[in-house]
Each structure stands twice: as C-alpha cells, then as structure tokens.
Amino acid sequence: MRAIAERFIKNTDFTEDEFRMLVECAEDPEAAELLTQEAVRIRKKHYGDKVYIRGLIEFTNYCRNDCGYCGIRRGNLHARRYRLTKEEILECCARGYELGFRTFVLQGGEDRWFTDERMADIIRSIRASYPGCAITLSIGERSYESYRLLKEAGADRYLLRHETADEEHYGKLHPSEMSLAVRKMCLYDLKLLGYQVGAGFMVGSPGQTADCLAKDLLFLKELRPHMVGIGPFVPHHDTRFAQEKAGSVELTLFLLSVIRILLPKVLLPATTALGTMDPQGREKGLQAGANVVMPNLSPRKNRKQYELYDNKICTGEEAAECLECLARRVEQAGYHLCSGRGDALQE
Ligand code: SAM
Ligand code: FES
Numbered sequence: 001m002r003a004i005a006e007r008f009i010k011n012t013d014f015t016e017d018e019f020r021m022l023v024e025c026a027e028d029p030e031a032a033e034l035l036t037q038e039a040v041r042i043r044k045k046h047y048g049d050k051v052y053i054r055g056l057i058e059f060t061n062y063c064r065n066d067c068g069y070c071g072i073r074r075g076n077l078h079a080r081r082y083r084l085t086k087e088e089i090l091e092c093c094a095r096g097y098e099l100g101f102r103t104f105v106l107q108g109g110e111d112r113w114f115t116d117e118r119m120a121d122i123i124r125s126i127r128a129s130y131p132g133c134a135i136t137l138s139i140g141e142r143s144y145e146s147y148r149l150l151k152e153a154g155a156d157r158y159l160l161r162h163e164t165a166d167e168e169h170y171g172k173l174h175p176s177e178m179s180l181a182v183r184k185m186c187l188y189d190l191k192l193l194g195y196q197v198g199a200g201f202m203v204g205s206p207g208q209t210a211d212c213l214a215k216d217l218l219f220l221k222e223l224r225p226h227m228v229g230i231g232p233f234v235p236h237h238d239t240r241f242a243q244e245k246a247g248s249v250e251l252t253l254f255l256l257s258v259i260r261i262l263l264p265k266v267l268l269p270a271t272t273a274l275g276t277m278d279p280q281g282r283e284k285g286l287q288a289g290a291n292v293v294m295p296n297l298s299p300r301k302n303r304k305q306y307e308l309y310d311n312k313i314c315t316g317e318e319a320a321e322c323l324e325c326l327a328r329r330v331e332q333a334g335y336h337l338c339s340g341r342g343d344a345l346q347e
Helices: 002-010 016-027 029-047 086-099 116-129 144-153 167-173 180-192 210-223 249-262 272-277 281-286 320-332
Strands: 050-053 055-060 103-108 134-138 157-159 196-203 227-232 336-338
Touching (some): 002 016, 016 210, 180 210, 320 336
Parallel strands (some): 103 134
C-alpha cells in the first residue's frame, strides 16, 4: 500500500481504479502517515501556517428538497422552521465584521421565499456596507440565470457539495427528482460565471464504498474546484438514516490529506461535522492539510434549529463569539488564525 501512496505523491494523475486503491490505503497507518506528511508540506508551502476564517450565517432552514440524510429536509415535520430577515442577516455581518471576519457565508436550505430579487437585494446591501469582504453563497441548486444575477449583485463564491459522484449512490441518498447530472451542471455553471466554487461530499454516508470515494476524487480532479468541503456523515434522528453508523473521523482526515495533495492550492475547511464527531476534530483537520475554519455567526436564538444532524455543535468554541478560544486552539495545533478575505490562490 505504501507503494501506491508514494506513486500518488509523485504523480496525482490517477485513474478511478488507482484512486480506489489509494482510498484503501486509509487502512495502512504507514501509507496514511506518508500522505499526511506530504499534505502538510504542501499546505505550508502555499499557505504557511495561515488558517482562514469564514463567518457562517445559517439564514433559513426552510428547504424544498428532501435529501435522505438531512435534518432540515422538507419531509421533517418536527423541524421548527425559521428564516432571518434582511436586517437580521446584516446584523450578523456587522457582528462578524467587528470580530474580524472578512468572509460571510450565507447558507440555507433551498427556500423559495428567497427569490433572486430578495437574494440580490441582500447581497447588494452586504456588498455596499463591506466592500472589502467576500460574500459566499451556499443555497443549493438554482438556474444559470439566477446564479448570474447573484454574481452580478456581488457574490464572489459558491459552496455546493456534489455529495457523491456515484450515480447509484446519489440515488440512494436523494429523492428521485434530484440528480447528480443537475448537481454537476450547477457546479460547471458556477465556474463558468466566475465564482470561486466549492464542491465536496460526506464521508461514510450510508452505502458509500471505496468505489464511490474513488469517483469523488476523480470528479474533484476533473472539476478543479477552488474549495472542497468534506465532513463525516452524522445521523439525524428524524431521517431514514437515523440508525446508520456515523462516518469515520480517521477516514475524513485521510481524505483531507489526499485532497490537499490532489489540489495543492485548494481552500479546505476543517468542518463543523468533524468537530462534532471529535472534540479535537478541527485541530486534527488542520494537521491533516485543512486551512479554513467556519465559525457560526448565526443568531444564538436560531442555532439549534439549523440541525442538519444530531448533536451538531453550535454554542461552544466553534461559535464566532469565541474566536479567541478558537485562535488559542489553532495556535496549539501549530497554526495561526488570519483575518483577510483568504481568496483562492491562482492555479
Ligand atoms: N442547501 C444547501 C445545499 O444543499 O448545498 C446548503 C445547506 S446543506 C444542509 C449543507 C451541507 O450539509 C450538505 O451539502 C451536506 O453535505 C451537509 N449535511 C446535511 N446533512 C448532513 C448529515 N446528516 N451529516 C453530515 N453532513 C450533512
Ligand atoms: Fe435541503 Fe438539507 S435537504 S438543506
């Protein structure tokens, strides 16, 4: 297994079969260690010890989709729904700016109430108040025209995980009206429009195999996104996957290293799901090649309601108010929090 890890470090131009063999190296501590060391070397070469921060504003938990794994899917009648007003969103930005955030991530379910006009109005207001800040959207699948309007209004980046690049697996996780083809088309549309684009997937989602992960890596290699969000799958009690096992922290860390080597300059967050599964998860993520953290800037009163999975952390040190504690933890892990937009480096 060491041999395939060494080969990947020399040349990442792998086929699907080779990626599958690489994924299987996660079982081999020696091969995994080799990949981690190389990932850290690459992240230090491009980003030094810098860790970028993004202020996450979860502005609506209404969603028209019914993704099998997700706690805020349309079919979950137990979810207490909320949507922030434009004023509340702007207050989050103001608080975030004070705290030192220079990127705001507006994330939500696919909520039709937020039409292009309403979204564009919010984006324009943020842009006018904070001309030096980056605006990232994470609001799911929309039309090319919608993405174009939102870009024109001032959005810079877009996060849309592909979730899994295996057709059959995609079908198991999602309702029949959703498709991997549409998801991929959205990602290519966003790229074409000049957004900095983030793809990604859950690790250990129900039915995922090494073959699925090989397809994920192949798709990332083909798309070449600026950002990649991966985190362990965590079950939610009100979904059909409630009894499934959560994804593994070790495999997530392994894949973070692989992705850092595959896409050397990529912006790679140590995600909340990783921090939920392991109290040291985000620090471990940074030590495996991640270079971004996304503290929660949503209003405290709504944080519990954006419950994508059980026990999602939202009021401890991952919260934006606790930036000082986070900064200390990041220092202890050997890195340094950095305010600034933290745009993707040019290829
Ligand atoms: N609606 C937007 C979208 O679909 O891109 C953004 C919100 S969506 C909740 C954000 C991400 O949460 C998804 O891409 C998914 O990977 C992740 N997620 C949802 N349920 C999860 C679970 N049970 N465990 C881990 N991650 C989950
Ligand atoms: Fe829409 Fe999860 S199903 S955000």
